[in-house]
Amino acid sequence: MKSSWLKRSAVAALVAASLGGFGAQAAIAAEKINIASLAFVSSAPLFIAQEKGYFADEDLDAEITFFQAAQPVAVAIASNDADFGVTAFTGGFFNLAAKGGLRVIGAQLHEDAGYDGSAILASNAAFEAGLTSVDQLPGHSIAISQVGSSFHYMVGNIADKAGFEIDSIEMKPLQSVPNMIGALKSGQVDSMIIVPHIAKPLAASGAGHIIGWVKDYVPYQVGGLFTSQRNIDERRDVVAKFVRAYQKGVADYRAALLMTDEAGKLIESDSTAEILEIVHKYVYAEEDAKTAYPKIRNGAMFITEEARLNVADVAAQVKWYQAGGFVDASVDPASFIDTSFIPALAE
Amino acid sequence: MSRDIEAGASRVRFRATGFNPRANPLAAWGSFVVVIALWQLGSSTGFISELAMPSPVAVASALWKLIISGDLWRHLSASLQRLFGGWIIGTVAGLAVGFLVGMFSWARSPGVAMVSALFPIPKIALLPLFIIWFGIGEPSKFATIAFGVFFPTVINTFGGVDNVARNLIRMGQSFDMPMMSIVRKIILPGALPTILSGFRISSSIAIILLIAAEMIGAQYGIGAFILAAGNLYQTDQLIAGVVVLSLLGLCVSWLLGRLDRWLLAWR
Amino acid sequence: MGSGGFVCDFKVMDFAMRLHINGICHSYDQVEALRDIEFGIEPGEIVALIGPSGCGKSTLLSIIGGLLKPTSGKVLMCDQATPDGCLNPLTYVFQDFALLPWRTVAGNISLVLEDHPLGKAEREARIAEVLAQTNLADFAGAYPKQLSGGMKQRVGIARALAVRPAVLLMDEPLSALDAQTRILLLDEFAALFVRTGMTAVYVTHNLNEAVRLAHRVVALRRRPGTIKAIHSIDIPIDQRVEGMPELVAHQNALWDLIRDEAIAADKELDHVA
Numbered sequence: 056m057k058s059s060w061l062k063r064s065a066v067a068a069l070v071a072a073s074l075g076g077f078g079a080q081a082a083i084a085a086e087k088i089n090i091a092s093l094a095f096v097s098s099a100p101l102f103i104a105q106e107k108g109y110f111a112d113e114d115l116d117a118e119i120t121f122f123q124a125a126q127p128v129a130v131a132i133a134s135n136d137a138d139f140g141v142t143a144f145t146g147g148f149f150n151l152a153a154k155g156g157l158r159v160i161g162a163q164l165h166e167d168a169g170y171d172g173s174a175i176l177a178s179n180a181a182f183e184a185g186l187t188s189v190d191q192l193p194g195h196s197i198a199i200s201q202v203g204s205s206f207h208y209m210v211g212n213i214a215d216k217a218g219f220e221i222d223s224i225e226m227k228p229l230q231s232v233p234n235m236i237g238a239l240k241s242g243q244v245d246s247m248i249i250v251p252h253i254a255k256p257l258a259a260s261g262a263g264h265i266i267g268w269v270k271d272y273v274p275y276q277v278g279g280l281f282t283s284q285r286n287i288d289e290r291r292d293v294v295a296k297f298v299r300a301y302q303k304g305v306a307d308y309r310a311a312l313l314m315t316d317e318a319g320k321l322i323e324s325d326s327t328a329e330i331l332e333i334v335h336k337y338v339y340a341e342e343d344a345k346t347a348y349p350k351i352r353n354g355a356m357f358i359t360e361e362a363r364l365n366v367a368d369v370a371a372q373v374k375w376y377q378a379g380g381f382v383d384a385s386v387d388p389a390s391f392i393d394t395s396f397i398p399a400l401a402e
Numbered sequence: 403m404s405r406d407i408e409a410g411a412s413r414v415r416f417r418a419t420g421f422n423p424r425a426n427p428l429a430a431w432g433s434f435v436v437v438i439a440l441w442q443l444g445s446s447t448g449f450i451s452e453l454a455m456p457s458p459v460a461v462a463s464a465l466w467k468l469i470i471s472g473d474l475w476r477h478l479s480a481s482l483q484r485l486f487g488g489w490i491i492g493t494v495a496g497l498a499v500g501f502l503v504g505m506f507s508w509a510r511s512p513g514v515a516m517v518s519a520l521f522p523i524p525k526i527a528l529l530p531l532f533i534i535w536f537g538i539g540e541p542s543k544f545a546t547i548a549f550g551v552f553f554p555t556v557i558n559t560f561g562g563v564d565n566v567a568r569n570l571i572r573m574g575q576s577f578d579m580p581m582m583s584i585v586r587k588i589i590l591p592g593a594l595p596t597i598l599s600g601f602r603i604s605s606s607i608a609i610i611l612l613i614a615a616e617m618i619g620a621q622y623g624i625g626a627f628i629l630a631a632g633n634l635y636q637t638d639q640l641i642a643g644v645v646v647l648s649l650l651g652l653c654v655s656w657l658l659g660r661l662d663r664w665l666l667a668w669r
Numbered sequence: 670m671g672s673g674g675f676v677c678d679f680k681v682m683d684f685a686m687r688l689h690i691n692g693i694c695h696s697y698d699q700v701e702a703l704r705d706i707e708f709g710i711e712p713g714e715i716v717a718l719i720g721p722s723g724c725g726k727s728t729l730l731s732i733i734g735g736l737l738k739p740t741s742g743k744v745l746m747c748d749q750a751t752p753d754g755c756l757n758p759l760t761y762v763f764q765d766f767a768l769l770p771w772r773t774v775a776g777n778i779s780l781v782l783e784d785h786p787l788g789k790a791e792r793e794a795r796i797a798e799v800l801a802q803t804n805l806a807d808f809a810g811a812y813p814k815q816l817s818g819g820m821k822q823r824v825g826i827a828r829a830l831a832v833r834p835a836v837l838l839m840d841e842p843l844s845a846l847d848a849q850t851r852i853l854l855l856d857e858f859a860a861l862f863v864r865t866g867m868t869a870v871y872v873t874h875n876l877n878e879a880v881r882l883a884h885r886v887v888a889l890r891r892r893p894g895t896i897k898a899i900h901s902i903d904i905p906i907d908q909r910v911e912g913m914p915e916l917v918a919h920q921n922a923l924w925d926l927i928r929d930e931a932i933a934a935d936k937e938l939d940h941v942a
Contacts, residue, residue: 126633133453150635154453202630227538227619228626234533234618243538243619381634573767576736577757577781577832587780591771668771668812 085116086293091128091137094121096252096354097164097278098141099312099334100304100362106333109303113296119337125205125278132157132283139286139297143278146203146381149373152391153383156284161298161397162364163278166270167357169319172277173209174254175267181245182264189213189267193223195245198235201228203381205277206235209248209269211375216272239263252354276365276372277356287393298396305362312355321352363400366392456638464642473627474646480622481612481650484540488547488615489608496552496604497597500559505589513556521553526614538619546615551604558600562593595669598662605654609647624650687712688836688868693732693742695725701893702728706742708887708899710836710870715862715906717883718872721927721934725894726872727840733870734759734838752833754795756785760834764841766821768813768828775800775809778828799827802861819850826861837869843878852911855881863907880919881909888926891934898926 088110092098101119104110110117120137122128129148131137133155141163142148151157166172177186186195192214199206207226214221227244229235236253238244240262248269249257258265269275280301286294311330316322331348338354339347359365369388376382438458444450445457452460468474503513525546532549536542566589574584616625628643693706702725710716718726731737733744751758768777775796782792800806803823813821822842829837842858843851859882862869873879879886880902890897902919909916 126635145633147634151453154635201633202626203634226621228617228621228630229538229619230617234530237530237533238538238619241534243533381630381636383636567767569763569765569767570769572736573761573763574780576734576759576761579781579784583784587783588769591769594771666771668814 085114087116089137090117090119091122091131091140092119094337096338096351100301100308102337103307103333104300104304109300113300115296139282141280143205144372145205146376149382149386153386157281157391158284158287158393159279159281159391160393161280161362162359164356165359166273166275168270168273170357171251172356173248173250173269174265175248176254176263177246177266178239178242178263180242186245187266190217193219196225196227198227198229198238198244198247206248213272252350255353274365274368276368279364302361305358359400361397363397366399456641460638461641464638468642476622477624477627481624484543484615485608488544489551491544492548492551493555496555497559500556504560504563517553517556525550525611533618543615547608547611550607550611554604555600558596562596563589565596566592595666602658609651687747689745691743691745693739695728695739704893704895713866713868715869715883717879717886719879719886720889721891721931723934724889724891726889730838730840730872734761751835754833755835756832758835760829760832760837762825762829762839762842764844766825768821768824770813773810773812774805774824777824778831781828781832795831799830803827818846819854837867839869839871841872858882859906876920876923880916886923890930
């Protein structure tokens with residue numbers, strides 16, 4: 056008899072335990088989200104939100120998946136393998152956004168006259184031969200990663216604003232940034248446009264000359280924050296929570312990395328060291344702090360307050376890509392931009 | 403009488419059926435038509451999404467735009483120059499090395515070893531080296547294609563030379579034919595069928611490598627066009643470019659068929 | 670008719686040559702194929718080499734024509750007189766014909782003339798002449814694949830005749846042919862030898878061919894190949910007829926010579942395979 060009693064109470068305990076466990080789990084279950092990103096400083100607000108617990112505060116169980124290039128980030132959202140993505144705008148992105156149900160809900164980097172963004176570099180040979188300013192670019196070659204990439208757009212944007220024909224510059228698609236750097240160093244191309252944390256060391260080491268800045272040809276909304284239409288339709292509250300956390304990350308980023316003195320020079324704030332430490336976990340993680348921190352600061356381009364998207368500039372970009380045949384004529388920016396979470400940047 | 407014979411016998415069954423496929427050009431074309439029709443049907447009904455695979459109509463219209471804008475000829479002429487130049491360089495070098503390996507003991511073992519070691523290397527992996535060696539201009543594009551064409555040509559050529567009947571070479575020697583005459587009149591024509599079938603492989607490899615060759619620094623070219631369309635997710639243009647490559651392959655194969663018939667009429 | 674008599678019968682004696690096979694030994698790796706082969710070939714003489722498989726008769730023919738370097742010994746060509754217009758004194762006729770399939774009949778003959786300083790007209794004249802001699806005039810433009818085995822071997826003969834050889838080296842020229850064709854070509858060979866007085870070394874395993882064509886038959890024994898006997902047949906070739914009793918007697922005598930060797934070869938092959 057004794058043994059049967061024991062058995063019965065053991066079963067009861069097991070049932071209770073499992074039921075209790077289940078109930079507890081349901082109560083604290085955070086919404087799982089998957090974020091697609093590149094291990095670049097441009098994604099720093101995501102890392103800050105993750106490390107400082109802003110996602111957790113919103114009851115989000117966020118997982119960041121890293122990709123090697125911008126395009127796969129967009130593909131991951133289109134295929135519903137990830138919920139949110141942050142990456143640069145390209146012709147491919149716009150095509151994919153229109154066909155694959157992507158919705159741009161906020162901003163990534165923006166070129167701003169007050170902050171160093173991408174630089175225009177001339178090779179040593181071309182510089183010595185007289186390519187010392189941007190308006191001398193016609194008749195020279197320029198390295199880009201791919202046709203219809205953001206590099207391609209920047210050349211076109213500069214050509215438009217500087218007042219020369221883009222056809223007067225010879226585009227050299229070289230597929231990757233290392234190829235572009237190699238071609239510039241060896242003088243196989245005359246020029247290229249590249250992010251500040253690559254441009255500055257290159258110029259400092261004498262491998263090229265900075266002849267201009269993309270910020271002189273603003274506005275330029277470099278990239279955006281996006282999700283899928285399905286997420287907006289089915290999990291609108293999750294999107295809103297994610298946006299809030301991302302904006303907190305952006306605020307920390309701005310406070311730590313974008314503070315300037317009266318002269319417009321970048322200065323350290325109270326939180327700079329803390330944010331650098333966080334970003335360093337994701338970017339240049341294999342290097343020690345001494346070499347990584349300057350790179351992170353060099354790469355920390357401007358992000359608008361609250362990650363507001365420059366909708367007008369995105370529309371202008373789409374138009375430029377369409378004129379070149381890189382984006383299908385049927386693509387309408389209004390169809391993939393959703394400003395119901397974050398208001399658009401005021402003009 | 404014959405009835406009686408049949409009565410006590412069972413008829414021998416015909417057993418040699420099958421294993422004898424025959425060509426049917428109508429079925430070949432028909433299969434294309436059926437596949438394209440099903441594909442269009444899938445796209446029209448929404449079963450195949452536009453992102454996953456553009457409809458045949460979209461591909462055809464992309465192709466048509468490419469033709470009327472004149473871009474097709476610009477891309478094609480750039481690519482054909484690279485294909486032809488690279489193929490000629492690779493083939494001439496391959497034939498020369500192939501003959502040396504096929505005929506001389508001193509070239510044999512080193513040649514075979516080098517070819518075996520280098521043939522399987524994906525040429526695209528060497529692209530950065532080609533760029534350092536030959537720059538980002540046309541030479542590196544020629545080199546990529548030539549390099550890809552070279553190895554199968556060497557292998558086919560020395561295989562062809564090996565296959566030339568020894569008794570024919572002995573015959574030539576027995577008539578005191580000079581070495582060069584034996585090479586030109588016996589070995590070369592004897593190896594030609596193998597060399598020509600190698601041309602089919604090497605020309606296909608050249609077309610395959612066109613994409614790799616035009617990855618770097620090419621503004622025009624079918625390969626560059628396909629790459630750009632892929633990067634831009636303009637899948638209709640991507641497939642249109644692939645169709646052009648495929649047609650190019652068919653043309654080359656047809657031309658090689660004519661060459662075969664002309665050079666190997668004796669078969 | 671004495672065995673020496675037939676030499677004088679040949680009007681072409683003045684441009685024929687004499688071959689001396691002088692102490693030929695040959696080994697492949699460890700296997701000794703030929704040992705101390707020694708005999709001479711008179712001008713205008715047809716010498717048949719017979720023997721069981723593996724006795725080295727084809728090896729010996731290759732050595733005679735300079736296509737194989739003997740381990741020791743040498744082949745001497747005496748009587749330097751060669752026929753007028755001779756381009757290749759020692760000329761082979763091959764068992765498998767060795768015709769280039771991508772050349773026509775005329776092209777195959779032209780092949781062996783092209784490297785010699787002959788005018789186009791002279792070359793064409795020679796081709797026409799040998800085609801006529803071998804009854805191939807109507808087939809000048811045909812490709813080898815269009816020809817029967819017998820026709821192919823006629824092209825082989827025509828090609829050999831085109832270089833006006835001093836000695837024909839014939840390596841089982843009829844073995845690849847069917848029995849009927851063999852009979853026809855055998856008659857043609859006999860007529861050819863009689864007409865031209867050609868010197869020839871004729872390798873065969875067929876005793877009937879040997880007794881129809883040869884003045885002397887060299888019978889080899891095997892492992893290592895040595896000369897077992899040299900058998901003379903002193904009937905003028907143009908008087909030899911298929912099935913005549915004298916020839917049958919010669920054939921039987923030859924068979925007795927090599928019969929044991931043939932049986933041994935047969936058995937050996939059995940357990941080698």
